[in-house]
Structure formats: C-alpha cells, structure tokens
Amino acid sequence: xxxxxxxxxxxxxxxxxxxxxxxxxxxxxxxxxxxxxxxxxxxxxxxxxxxxxxxxxxxxxxxxxxxxxxxxxxxxxxxxxxxxxxxxxxxxxxxxxxxxxxxxxxxxxxxxxxxxxxxxxxxxxxxxxxxxxxxxxxxxxxxxxxxxxxxxxxxxxxxxxxxxxxxxxxxxxxxxxxxxxxxxxxxxxxxxxxxxxxxxxxxxxxxxxxxxxxxxxxxxxxxxxxxxxxxxxxxxxxxxxxxxxxxxxxxxxxxxxxxxxxxxxxxxxxxxxxxxxxxxxxxxxxxxxxxxxx
Numbered sequence: 001x002x003x004x005x006x007x008x009x010x011x012x013x014x015x016x017x018x019x020x021x022x023x024x025x026x027x028x029x030x031x032x033x034x035x036x037x038x039x040x041x042x043x044x045x046x047x048x049x050x051x052x053x054x055x056x057x058x059x060x061x062x063x064x065x066x067x068x069x070x071x072x073x074x075x076x077x078x079x080x081x082x083x084x085x086x087x088x089x090x091x092x093x094x095x096x097x098x099x100x101x102x103x104x105x106x107x108x109x110x111x112x113x114x115x116x117x118x119x120x121x122x123x124x125x126x127x128x129x130x131x132x133x134x135x136x137x138x139x140x141x142x143x144x145x146x147x148x149x150x151x152x153x154x155x156x157x158x159x160x161x162x163x164x165x166x167x168x169x170x171x172x173x174x175x176x177x178x179x180x181x182x183x184x185x186x187x188x189x190x191x192x193x194x195x196x197x198x199x200x201x202x203x204x205x206x207x208x209x210x211x212x213x214x215x216x217x218x219x220x221x222x223x224x225x226x227x228x229x230x231x232x233x234x235x236x237x238x239x240x241x242x243x244x245x246x247x248x249x250x251x252x253x254x255x256x257x258x259x260x261x262x263x264x265x266x267x268x269x270x271x272x273x274x275x276x277x278x279x280x281x282x283x284x285x286x287x288x289x290x291x292x293x294x
Contacts, residue, residue, distance in 0.1 A: 001042060003075055006068045008035045009047065013065045016055060039064075077124065077139045090278050095124045095131030095143035097198065098222055100265060103243045104160070104291060105144055112285050119278050127198040127222075135270060141279050142269035146199040155268040158283070161291045165200060165261035166242045166254035170234035176253045183259065187213045190236040195222045199263075200239055207259065228252060243293060 011021035012032060022029040040047055047061035057065075096105045101123075109121065124134060128145040135143055135155075147157055167186055169175050175185060187208065193201055193215075208215045218236050221227050227238045232251035239261070245254035267286045269275065275283065 001039065003072070005035045005039055006072050008032050009039060010065065010068055010072060012036060012048075012055065013057065013061065018055070073124070073126075074139075077134075090119045091122050092119060092142075092278055092282055093122045093124070093140040094282075095126060095134055095140045095145070097128050097131065097145060098125055098194065098224055099241050099244060100144050100146075101125055102224055103241065104265065107291065108144070108286070108289060111289070112282060115285070116278075116281060119281070125222075127194060127196065129199060130196075132268075135268070141275070142267060142282070144265065145268055147264040147266045147268070148199065152268065154271060156271055157266050157268050158286050159264050159266040160286065160289065162262060162264050163241045163243060164256065165203075165239045165263060166245055166256055167237060168228075168231050168240050168245060168252055168254045169237045170231055171251055171253055172234040173237070175237075175255065178255055181255050181257050183207055183211050183257070186237070186257075187211055189216070190218045191215050192219045192221060192227045192230050192236040192238045193217055194227075195220045203261070204239060207261075 008021065008025060008027070008031075011024050012018055015021045015024060018032050018036075019029055022032045025032065036047060043060075043064075045060045046058050047064055049056040049058055113119070113121075122140075124131065124140050126134070128143075131140070131143045131145055132151065132155075134140045144160070147159060167175075167181050169189075175181065175189075178185065191204075193204065204215060219227075219230060224240075224244065227240070230236050231238050240254065241263070242254060242256075245252065267283065269279070269283070
C-alpha cells in the first residue's frame, strides 16, 4: 500500500467516479483503476461493488476510507510542516471544525489577512475533539472551536461568540410548523450528525438520554452541503448552528429547542506554549474581533 494508492482511493470514494477522480488527481483513468484493484488484491477485499460504470461503497471500503483519511491527513500535515521549516515561511497552522468554518472563519480570515497580508494559513478542517488532539501533538498551533469547561483547563481560551444549535427539518416535515421543540417532539426523528470528533454528538446523546431514547442516526457526515441536502429531501433532520440557517431557504427550517442548546465558540492554544510572533498577532486580533451576523 502506497500513499498514492490511498490518495486515489479517497478521491474515488469521495467523488464517486473514477473518471472524475482521475481529472482531480491529474492521472490517467487506467492508473486510478489499477491502483484500486491492487489494493483489493493486497487485502483480498472488495473496496467497491461494480455495477456497470457505477461504483457502490462497501462496508470494507467505508472502513478503509475512514482510516485512510486520517493517514493522508497526517501525511499532508507532515509535508506542510517540513516545507514551513525549510522555507521559514510565515504560516499559521489552525484547526477549524466544518460548521465554524462555514460562517465564522471566512470573516476572521479576510479581516486578519487584510491587516497581515504576508501571513499565510494552513487549515485543518476536522471535528473539535479531533482538533484538540492535533494541538496536543503540535500539528497545529491553535484552533477555533467549541469551548468546553471540562476540557479547557489545558488551554488558553478567548471566547468569540455564543450561538445555539437549532433542529433543522424539511418544510415537508410536520414539525416544520412548530415555533419551538422539546426532546419528546424529536425523539423519533431520523438524524444526520457530524462525523466522530464533533462536540455536538456527545451533547445530543446526553440530551436523548433524558428521555431514555437512543438517537436514530441514519448518517454521519462532515459535509454540511450533504447534511442540508438530506434534510431538504426530508430524508432526515440535523442539528446546525442558527447562523447556518437561511430564513429564506425554501426547503429547510431551523427550530430552537426548549432546552436551549447554547454553545460558546472561541480560540484555544496550549497553556505551556511560547507562541511565535505571528501566532501572537492572531491572538491579539481575536481579542478585538467582534462577529457581526449578516
């Protein structure tokens, strides 16, 4: 098994097409096909089922994807870090969870870069719990994340904003007419949750325990567009930050919970670290930063 084989497999798995993956990876279609066949022969497993030109993910393929994704992530982090060391470049390595990256980080990024055009970013997009591990093993310098008093004793923290998780359903769902929801209203709903490493998942499981119900999770995803698409088709419901819900969306509605799912978002970095000057610039910027909802 080689790094290129892992890259090609991940591309096919995520895109769902060998032809499109070959264009994405800038290699020939036969090279991609042969790479995946070599992996399957090596492990004596089918990573995909073939039906004509259609590829269907297998259970073994899904398991391999989840593990291979982490391996490739580590390789990319290592490559980037070695280049940074070699070039002596002004790069900030920051972790950003997908939901925070969809509404808060772009504004922070643009405003900070306007003031500091020579500083570049290396971004790790992953769940809040996973990102904290990356800070501990020094693969990233700091992170925008959900703040958690039980875990934040090991970090310096700056609170940026407070938000709330809304329960999002299709406008075809009977719940869409409600102004507020209780846990009993949603206990039987099919759920789409963020992938492992997300802070929202333990919160949601704890919430459902209050009514002695196990959440009916039909899909875990790290792609917000995928989650929203499933919700719009009325294939499931999802918990999303209120800032990610367009009030004019024709297909989806976000409804607050009576339990008030309040969440604080902030910047964290290790207590015992000695930040470099560019990290200090970013920390000082965040101290003055104010999020303004559109």
